[in-house]
Amino acid sequence: MxxxxxxxxxxxxxxxxxxxxxxxxxxxxxxxxxxxxxxxxxxxxxxxxxxxxxxxxxxxxxxxxxxxxxxxxxxxxxxxxxxxxxxxxxxxxxxxxxxxxxxxxxxxxxxxxxxxxxxxxxxxxxxxxxxxxxxxxxxxxxxxxxxxxxxxxxxxxxxxxxxxxxxxxxxxxxTFFDLMDTPDDAYMRWPVAASFYRAARYIMFLIAASLPALYVALTSYNPEMFPTKLLWLIVASREETPFPIYIEAFIMMGIIEAIRMMMIRIPTQVGATIALLSGITLVIAGIFSNFIGAGVVVIATLSMISSFGIPNFDLRISIRIIQFFTVSMATLFGIFGFAVSAFAIGAHMASLKSFGIPFMAPLAPLEPSGWGHTVFRQSSETMPLDETYKPLPAKGDFDEG
Amino acid sequence: MRDSVKDKLDPRILAITIIVALFEFETFAFAKGVVKFAKQDAWISVLLGGLIGLAGTFLLVKLAERFPKENFFQFNKKIWGQPLAFIIAVASLVYWLGYLVILYKDTSMATEYFFLKRTPTLIPMALFAGVVLWLAVYGLTSIVRFFQIFVWFLILPLIFVSILFLSAVDFKNFFPVMSHGILPVILGAVYYAGALQGLEVILFLMPFISDTKKTVTPALIGTGTVFLITFVHIIGAVGILGVERVQKEVYPGVATMTIPEIPGMMGDRYELFLTLPWITGVFATIALFTYLVSDGFGQIFNIKYKKAIVIAVSLLIITGAFLIPNLAWASMLRENLNFITFSFVYILPIITFIITAIRKKRGTNE
Incomplete structure (x- = not known):
């Protein structure tokens, strides 16, 4: 071609x-x-x-x-x-x-x-x-x-x-699933591998949106919910750090955004090198001087990496901003705040439509016939087609009024 | 834009809706009530109560199937006549309002107990109500779509937790069997069946379903799933904690979860796997019933300002919740409500169904 x-x-x-x-x-x-x-x-x-x-x-x-x-x-x-x-x-x-x-x-x-x-x-x-x-x-x-x-x-x-x-x-x-779709899914030979990477992207989406908030909520309000050994590690890494965990989280998330903006503004190899070097320097200096705990660095970096699993640029940016919202809620109200922020996002996703098509179709409303090329990638010799965008029969019409 | 093409719901979502509607605070506290009556025979009560629940589900679906384009408040007029239907509708609304008040009170107490010990409960509850209100305003199809998104976060951790339960059960705690006779077991069964509050959603969901003839199986799967999980839960609660401790614990479900330890697993405590589904279930149930109450008021009193009704209902419920003085009161109200539920979810629809069948009443397909 x-x-x-x-x-x-x-x-x-x-x-x-x-x-x-x-x-x-x-x-x-x-x-x-x-x-x-x-x-x-x-x-x-x-x-x-x-x-x-x-x-x-x-x-x-x-x-x-x-x-x-x-x-x-x-x-x-x-x-x-x-x-x-x-x-x-x-x-x-x-x-x-x-x-x-x-x-x-x-x-x-x-x-x-x-x-x-x-x-x-x-x-x-x-x-x-x-x-x-x-x-x-x-x-x-x-x-x-x-x-x-x-x-x-x-x-x-x-x-x-x-x-x-x-x-x-x-x-x-x-729909949400169109935004999470990549051409690679369709061009991959083995559907199991394509479905695996697709599922990995959804997990990465969840990590990007919620991991820092969950970490802040658990460490600040309910540390008893951590497995004991993990809790020891977190406590040890924060023994001499001066700031509360949420301040550390916001600092790390801010640094990551700054580095990302820097890479966009200098889109050359030099820019990437400068960004990489400054990022590593900041994190190492921060950890060794006890400005920030190692735990928060791991969490923030993991959520940043996960956000790059989201193929659509606009959705990726939205998730980064949503991350600040969920962390803020977790800071104020712990796990309860994290859950409420998740419900607010979920409620919005459930009610959002794109030209009459529910944003979360074919997961909500449930249309398993469409899962073959959205939630998973089915094994087929031709391109899988679904009913998501097709008009339903007239008898199905209903207006909630 | 006329965007109704996707607003009609697939019959299969009835299973998900029932699962999410039934899971709430009571799922993790019902063991205490059943054990109070049936002691170590609580599992038999749950088995019997589960069968009552499944039979009730079947009858509710069959009743709703006769009126595929109308909800309970609408077709009730044809069966009971205008004045009686009005009284039944108002009684249902009062019952739901009471249920929501208790649910909010339970939630505020659990929030204080588990998450925010020093924050005034009004703040998290107002926040909670704000998001509920936002979802309820969008209507039943949005609420059901919300259920479809969140059901996985509810059901998967619960299945995981259920498997963990079974590893620590001591079967000696179930003996002797039926030592107190059959009556306590029956009372426990009625209590448990009453804890399946939310089944009446079937009567209101039917007009939204695209093919009402295919609703029996999904509805039974929904109730059956909840029945199965609660059965494992009662086995875990009695088998791990024992009868005496179940009655002493504020939240037997959570207390049970603190005990299992599985060597080699990544964690040693699994409360989180119970906490998140619990909040999700409570939120979903509150959203659903806030919508049903608001919509019911709109229908019965012919009020068109939907948003205003939802806001007023939310304010009323939160005010009501803060009028309940303490946990003892809340527990007492909850126990009584479970018996009232039995009347509203089982007895009333069964009588309605019998009258409908005798008088051969059916709704139109228009």
Whole structure:
């Protein structure tokens, strides 16, 4: 596939995409022209060992042409918009006519059509305008630069929104399990290994969200719940430290965030080296001078490592912030506070929806038929499809009012 | 957006809902009440009570199945007539309010006992009520989705704990069998069946289920799971602590958990595995019944301000909880409530079912 993209210097595109006409028509229909292929460069995001190395570019025509090449079907429909009174940015909503839920299609169309702005600088501005709740820490749409991920989403009945000038394609609706999904899961040969790594990511998610809070709650309020030997180790490591455990936790979490921001600001090998060196120096100096206990360093580092198991950037950032919330609650109210914060997050996740689809589907509501490519990865010769995004029969309709 | 496509619930979730609705404070304290009546024969009481619970579940499902689009308050009018149905509904609401008050009181005392010894209980309870309120406002489907997320954190530690229990049981504590006759055993069974408070949720969940014909098996699995875990629990409590100590302990479930030691395991105390499921169960039950009470008030008195009702109900419950002076009062109220539960969860629905069957009443599918 990579060779194909490299050899082929021109990709066909749909001219109607530029004219603003031909709404709801097959993407491949219309006068075809050739545009030079923009260099394909692999990026750090969503890197995989196997699968296409092609990525979307900032040119919307190129992006749609990749998609029409991968799915040359008359069911691949494009709905075109010009958003921004000043910029008239081209936005194209793409879906499979025979697969997507018509209710969701019309809802996304309405939400995009209702956007009133002068300019659209990036797909994030479309995302913010169309998602159900922008106060929620959890992203309700997924973004991807990968054509294969987009193709897979379309086949599941989801909708892709392309924005000119942005390589990030919006995929909606989105559930928690879409955000925890990686292309590697689908490309791994052995389903047991794929399911194992998927389960590991969920555990890492839980560790990232809750481990520091649980540690602070137990050490500060209920140390009797630790196994005795572990408690001795913790007590010994904190024998001469001057600060309470929660201050140590906040300091460590702050240092980790600072190092992470530093690595983003200096995205070179030099930056990584500086971050690594300063991090190690701080921690070693902190432990040896008894500023912080070794236990809290282990916990904070483990939760940081675990947070990198979360594939989606927005979800990862949310979990880091949620970590501060859970630690604060644990500091104030111990295990009780930790539990209440978990309930608050759980209540929010249970009530959150993405374009009418519950955020936690297919776990809640329970739809085991969808677990094959969400909670686990089933063994199948073809791509597993589920009912998560499909409309249910009319008799199932119910409004809680 | 009309986003109702996923709001209809799969019949299988009835099992999860029943499990979560039944697990609360009483799950870890019921042993004390059953042992008070049946002594070392408490396990027989639980067996009998469990069978009553399963039979009750079956009848509740069969009753609700006849009215697939209506909840208990709605179809009651067709069976009992408007005035009697109104009285039954108001009595049910008062009973649930009482239940919630006791549940909050139990929670506040347990919070003080286990977690926050020096914090005024009003603060954690207000926090707890705030999150309950938030969830209850979103409605029953959100509450059930919450159950589906958290049921694993409830059930897996409990199964782990149940396995640990069995390693330390001394079977001598169960002898002699039936030395006090059958009556204490029956009283214990009634007490235990009453502790299965929450089964009536079946009567309110049915309108949300997509295929009401497939609800019997999940409902029985739900009650059966709770029955199985509580049976292991009573075996553990009597078999490990003995009759006298079970009656002395404030929380026999937690006391039992402090005893098993398994060489080679990573820990030597497992209270945490009991504590977190306990808080989860209590939270879920409170959220469910806060919703049911608020929704019930809305339906009966035709009030449309749902959020205002939920807030008012929460305030009422917390105030009520702080009017109960101490643990002795709370225990006494709880014991009486378990017998009242028997009337509301078993006797009333059974009579309703009999009348429905005799008069051949059925709901419409519209």
């Amino acid at each position: 990579l060779d194909f993209f490299r050899k082929k210097k021109h990709i066909s595109i749909d001219k109607t995409a530029m004219s603003g006409e031909g709404n709801n028509k097959p993407c491949m229909e219309g006068e075809i022209t050739q545009v030079p292929l923009i260099d394909v460069t692999s990026r750090d995001l969503q890197q995989t060992l196997r699968g296409t190395k092609a990525r979307f570019s900032e040119n919307i025509d190129y992006n749609i042409s990749i998609l029409t090449h991968r799915l040359p079907s008359r069911e691949l429909l494009c709905q075109r918009f010009h958003i921004g009174t000043l910029s008239q940015t081209r936005v194209v909503m793409v879906y499979l006519g025979d697969t997507a839920n018509p209710g969701i299609v019309s809802e996304i169309k309405d939400r995009i059509g209702a956007i009133k702005t002068k300019t659209v600088m990036d797909s994030i501005y479309i995302e913010r305008n169309i998602e159900d709740s922008h106060i929620s820490p959890f992203p309700q749409v997924e973004t991807s630069q990968r054509p294969d991920v987009t193709e897979s989403a379309l086949l599941q009945g989801r909708i892709a929104v392309f924005v000119d000038g942005s390589p990030d394609v919006i995929l909606a609706p989105t």
